[in-house]
Amino acid sequence: MTCRVIKSLLAGACAALPMMMTSFSVEAHEVEKKNYVLVIHGGAGTILKKNMTDEREAAIRAKLEEALRTGQAILDRGGEAVDAVAATINVMEDSPLFNAGKGAVFTHEGRNEMDASIMDGRDLNAGAVAGVTHVRNPINLAREVMTHSKHVMLAGAGAEEFAKAQDIKLVDASYFYTENRWKQLERARKKDKTMLDHDGDQKSDKIAELGYDPEDPDQKFGTVGAAALDMHGNLAAGTSTGGMTNKRWNRIGDSPVIGAGTYADNNSCALSATGHGEYFIRAAVAHSVCAMMEYKGVSLQEAADAIVMNKLVKMGGDGGIIAVDKDGNISMTFNTEGMYRGYIKGHDAPVIGIYKD
Template identity: 70%
Template sequence: MSFSKRICLLIGIIIMSISELSSGSAQAGESGVASYRLVIHGGAGTILRENMTPEKEQAYRAKLEEALRAGQAVLKDGGEALDAVAAAIHVMEDSPLFNAGRGAVFTHEGRNEMDASIMDGRDLNAGAVTGVTRIKHPIDLAREVMVHSRHVMLAGSGAEEFAAEQGMDFVNPDYFRTQRRWDQLQNALKNDELSLDHTEEDFDVIEGVDPEDPDHKFGTVGAVALDVRGNLAAGTSTGGMTNKRYHRIGDSPIIGAGTYADNNSCGVSATGHGEFFIRATVARSICALMEYKGLSLQEAADEIIMKKLVKMGGDGGIIALDPKGNVTMTFNTPGMYRGYISEQGEPKVFIYKD
């Protein structure tokens, strides 16, 4: 091989190496910092400014900001989207303000049964658990299922048996008990009603709203992250319905309904009336509209949340990210606890529709 050919070959190898190193990284923003995004939700429902006390509003805003900061701490140091999702959800699972983990609602029998799911947009790997009662962070068990099992979803005692095999820490079921949630159950039992979060206990006064109407309150927490390598991940965690029976399962642990992530389209976490979200396969449908019809993230979210779900009679919302870092927080209820953060550094938190 001639000297000139060897030089050309060497230059080609160098160019290919540089391309491979950069192909998995998100583009840097104007500040020169690699781009990342994190968006979270803490439930949707009839959340009105006039019905919220200043103290309660501040408590929700502070906890949402804390969750965003926890996820940002992972992403800004080049951490993975999956780790950021888990970090943000941990904060909300630990807070009695939300219907997940320590704030989970009670079943008809007086138990806290929790569901969670997580998905990796790189390879469509996913894990989910339902009906767990002794796992402090259900989102972590969902991730263990994804990484260390041959399955996608495990339920109840089987999920907890698997958790023990993985060396996970257990807590006494009383850890999840809060008086507010217990009182909600007693009210639901008295009226023989099912109810989803958020209920009247979240506010000072809610005039003209039936506190047991399931169309008026939804609770669940979720997060979607885009890391500096351009990878998406999504996760969702919930306590389900107050007064639910027969080990009812909603959309939160169901891949494609409450959670979905694909680097080729988007990452989604949902909150709402789970039966409708399951039937509409909400999370996957939004990604599919982007992948197969070429819709933008916002167009796809509007098509499913503002049109299809409304036509079906389903209420709730979603948070989502696409690979370019576009964010949507779309809901058809009066409010949704939500927020996002990026490499710019300051969390943006919202509660009401306006």
């Protein structure tokens, strides 16, 4: 082999080296980007194993896993956190097992009035709807408010007029009717007590405050929510609810209130709350957790404990939160006997919980 040939081969090899190194760097970066996280809830309250049938528990666990798998599929192909949050919540809104969408509870007048909110941690953009009665998936309408309007929250008839303009699916009010929810309303009317969707097995002196009907065989169904970190490092969160059984005067809780029931900021965390809404509004729970992280430099779990396990408890508020921070750490913190919850990280199997275990 001549010197000229050898020099030519060496030159070719050296020229290819930077390309090989660049290719390897990109592949390594792609592996690092796969660290996505999704965490969800289906309501918190006095959820006790003794009050749960095996069939009901299996159905709840299966639906929570379906919701997680739906969001996982989006995140795994590089989808955005906001897409995963909305799709995940859709699964729970379409199930009568939870007080959101199809399973929404009835107001005192016998209507279904639903609330929802969503927030994008990239730019703090947010959208919310309150008191809608014909929107099959309120979280989808909240997202349209966020992306296709100059507003943050729309309510009632105006929100549904906007829904029509955005081709959001509307349904007849009969779609939301379920026998179980109607019976809950009848019992609540009979007792003339106001019941919260978020709470469970309480005795007579707590029925009005915490919303548990001791004659209800299903014990507990609640607000739904999701928070996600996508592989691009962006956070998002959303919450959807049917509100309070037997509520009056178009009461609105924390679920559609940005900073109370939902919050997301790439500088800290994404969070969805469930519980006694009036307390969560007063304590600005969702924003408070994220703000503690950003301004005090504490961990997600420290912030969650400070707000949910300390401040809320002192105020008398029951409930919990699910959250994920910018580094992929999660929190599923609640001060009740249980919370329907679950999370999934990357390709790992989903982890689901119901009771305080």
